Amino acid sequence: MKSIQITGRGRYLPKTKIDNKYLETIFNQNQEYIYEVSGIENRWYEQELTIEEMAYEASKSALENSRISKNEIDYIIVASSSSNNIMPGISYKVQSMLGINNNCMCLDILGGCSGYINAFDIARNYIALEKVKNALVIGVDKLSEIINNEDFSTKILLGDGAGATIISKCEEEKKYFSYIESKGEDSDLLVYKVGKKIEMQGKKIYKYAVKDVPNVITKTLNLANLDISEIDKIILHQSNQRIIDKISEKLGVENKKVFSNINKIGNTFCASIPIALSCIEIKENEKILLCGYGGGLNTGCIILNV
Amino acid sequence: MKSIQITGRGRYLPKTKIDNKYLETIFNQNQEYIYEVSGIENRWYEQELTIEEMAYEASKSALENSRISKNEIDYIIVASSSSNNIMPGISYKVQSMLGINNNCMCLDILGGCSGYINAFDIARNYIALEKVKNALVIGVDKLSEIINNEDFSTKILLGDGAGATIISKCEEEKKYFSYIESKGEDSDLLVYKVGKKIEMQGKKIYKYAVKDVPNVITKTLNLANLDISEIDKIILHQSNQRIIDKISEKLGVENKKVFSNINKIGNTFCASIPIALSCIEIKENEKILLCGYGGGLNTGCIILNV
Numbered sequence: 001m002k003s004i005q006i007t008g009r010g011r012y013l014p015k016t017k018i019d020n021k022y023l024e025t026i027f028n029q030n031q032e033y034i035y036e037v038s039g040i041e042n043r044w045y046e047q048e049l050t051i052e053e054m055a056y057e058a059s060k061s062a063l064e065n066s067r068i069s070k071n072e073i074d075y076i077i078v079a080s081s082s083s084n085n086i087m088p089g090i091s092y093k094v095q096s097m098l099g100i101n102n103n104c105m106c107l108d109i110l111g112g113c114s115g116y117i118n119a120f121d122i123a124r125n126y127i128a129l130e131k132v133k134n135a136l137v138i139g140v141d142k143l144s145e146i147i148n149n150e151d152f153s154t155k156i157l158l159g160d161g162a163g164a165t166i167i168s169k170c171e172e173e174k175k176y177f178s179y180i181e182s183k184g185e186d187s188d189l190l191v192y193k194v195g196k197k198i199e200m201q202g203k204k205i206y207k208y209a210v211k212d213v214p215n216v217i218t219k220t221l222n223l224a225n226l227d228i229s230e231i232d233k234i235i236l237h238q239s240n241q242r243i244i245d246k247i248s249e250k251l252g253v254e255n256k257k258v259f260s261n262i263n264k265i266g267n268t269f270c271a272s273i274p275i276a277l278s279c280i281e282i283k284e285n286e287k288i289l290l291c292g293y294g295g296g297l298n299t300g301c302i303i304l305n306v
Numbered sequence: 307m308k309s310i311q312i313t314g315r316g317r318y319l320p321k322t323k324i325d326n327k328y329l330e331t332i333f334n335q336n337q338e339y340i341y342e343v344s345g346i347e348n349r350w351y352e353q354e355l356t357i358e359e360m361a362y363e364a365s366k367s368a369l370e371n372s373r374i375s376k377n378e379i380d381y382i383i384v385a386s387s388s389s390n391n392i393m394p395g396i397s398y399k400v401q402s403m404l405g406i407n408n409n410c411m412c413l414d415i416l417g418g419c420s421g422y423i424n425a426f427d428i429a430r431n432y433i434a435l436e437k438v439k440n441a442l443v444i445g446v447d448k449l450s451e452i453i454n455n456e457d458f459s460t461k462i463l464l465g466d467g468a469g470a471t472i473i474s475k476c477e478e479e480k481k482y483f484s485y486i487e488s489k490g491e492d493s494d495l496l497v498y499k500v501g502k503k504i505e506m507q508g509k510k511i512y513k514y515a516v517k518d519v520p521n522v523i524t525k526t527l528n529l530a531n532l533d534i535s536e537i538d539k540i541i542l543h544q545s546n547q548r549i550i551d552k553i554s555e556k557l558g559v560e561n562k563k564v565f566s567n568i569n570k571i572g573n574t575f576c577a578s579i580p581i582a583l584s585c586i587e588i589k590e591n592e593k594i595l596l597c598g599y600g601g602g603l604n605t606g607c608i609i610l611n612v
């Protein structure tokens with residue numbers, strides 16, 4: 001079984017800033033309150049590029065920061081929760097825009113806000129089994145198009161973005177652990193049907209996140225036979241700073257280990273983890289923990305040696 | 307690495323028959339011509355169940371024909387090209403309808419008409435790596451809702467259906483080979499965007515299928531170090547009988563080995579292979595070849611010892 005390593009990280013962020021001052025003019029709530037309940041100062045809305053173009057820009061950025069060239073990519077997997085491109089998916093358009101013609105397998109998945117974790121794990125399996133050498137794993141969402149503009153609870157959180165990660169086979173042995181669990185019985189808590197708008201039961205999602213995420217992280221740490229104190233860096237889905245803080249508190253983990261950029265980016269669903277991953281400094285052999293959670297409900301955690 | 311075996315097969319077909327006599331009344335073409343160009347006598351349209359309920363019915367049917375009980379299922383993966391349920395996907399609803407509460411991972415994928423092959427391969431990887439014991443792999447499409455009723459070329463081919471397969475870890479060694487390739491540069495040949503209707507460039511799809519499918523099958527046979535004559539049963543995506551015939555001819559394979567039920571079912575996209583798989587008799591240790599092709603473009607082949 002082959003090990004994997006991260007060989008490229010990139011992101012794309014839109015140009016149109018949506019700040020709390022602007023939101024104050026829409027809702028009968030002041031800027032300070034919006035920041036207090038979300039931890040978010042700005043979100044960004046894409047007004048020019050399609051969702052496929054956003055995914056492509058993030059992929060180019062990852063390739064520019066990688067020793068892997070585009071023609072070495074033999075798997076493209078895209079996680080998104082806001083596309084109406086059912087067939088073909090975004091991955092095929094990225095393949096075409098990158099000009100990768102041969103022996104490349106493409107796939108789009110729908111894994112809710114935590115879809116990037118599923119995509120990463122699927123790509124890792126293909127590499128572990130030596131079916132793929134270099135996988136481009138993309139998380140992209142263009143939530144500005146599917147937000148109900150009158151819904152305070154989602155409008156203050158959500159923005160657009162794309163993140164891309166290249167993972168490659170590695171001759172050196174590197175540990176990898178993952179655990180993903182789904183709760184279809186709570187599938188109504190966060191819903192997006194194409195043609196409608198996102199509907200979120202915010203209080204119930206908060207309760208789910210602060211309970212299930214620490215549980216899933218603990219299960220994954222147990223698989224890895226590690227204590228949370230042995231993890232060097234933690235990236236949680238950037239859903240809401242209050243949720244991130246509460247999960248960190250429950251895990252008993254130092255704040256400095258838990259990366260957050262939600263104040264400047266907002267919640268970009270499937271893009272949040274790969275964007276965050278592209279923003280941190282990674283040192284050889286550090287232990288990194290990624291955890292996604294959200295619609296499905298779907299909760300997934302990965303611990304890897306980088 | 308664990309081997310897999312098929313431990314359950316099921317299907318769901320709708321009740322409303324669409325025969326060529328009915329199509330004759332819509333289009334200025336007679337019944338005989340419609341049969342001649344498609345090889346199809348009937349398709350079926352679902353008028354009562356949702357797409358999730360169709361997937362559930364096929365899953366129940368697979369479980370009824372299996373030694374595996376629902377609570378032993380720890381992965382549900384659904385391939386569909388016609389759902390507007392972006393979040394949560396169909397898999398979560400199936401989990402909920404089956405009443406599987408614990409330790410089950412769910413995922414929906416968009417792999418075009420050949421999505422079932424990707425789903426099967428992903429599930430197999432999880433079992434091979436001992437992350438999953440029993441996977442429920444579903445292909446479901448409700449194309450009647452997204453056909454352009456004035457488009458002869460798709461209207462005569464497409465129908466609704468659901469197929470489900472349970473694959474399980476197996477202590478005995480069983481061979482498994484797969485190969486999937488994508489061609490994003492031809493992504494415009496078969497398109498479905500939610501809110502619009504399916505658009506197919508029929509002649510170009512025919513050319514692609516009769517060229518690429520034999521190539522992908524040959525590549526997979528080479529991986530397996532097998533000659534086509536050593537395969538016991540072949541299931542091709544039930545796209546159009548003329549395409550199935552032409553591919554068989556190019557492969558130089560006896561017609562009796564190539565299963566077809568398209569005359570009575572039509573082209574059900576992601577459901578066609580698992581429905582066909584549920585219709586054949588399987589004998590211990592036979593070598594079975596499955597090949598999917600279609601929108602993406604995406605072409606995938608699996609050869610497995612059953």
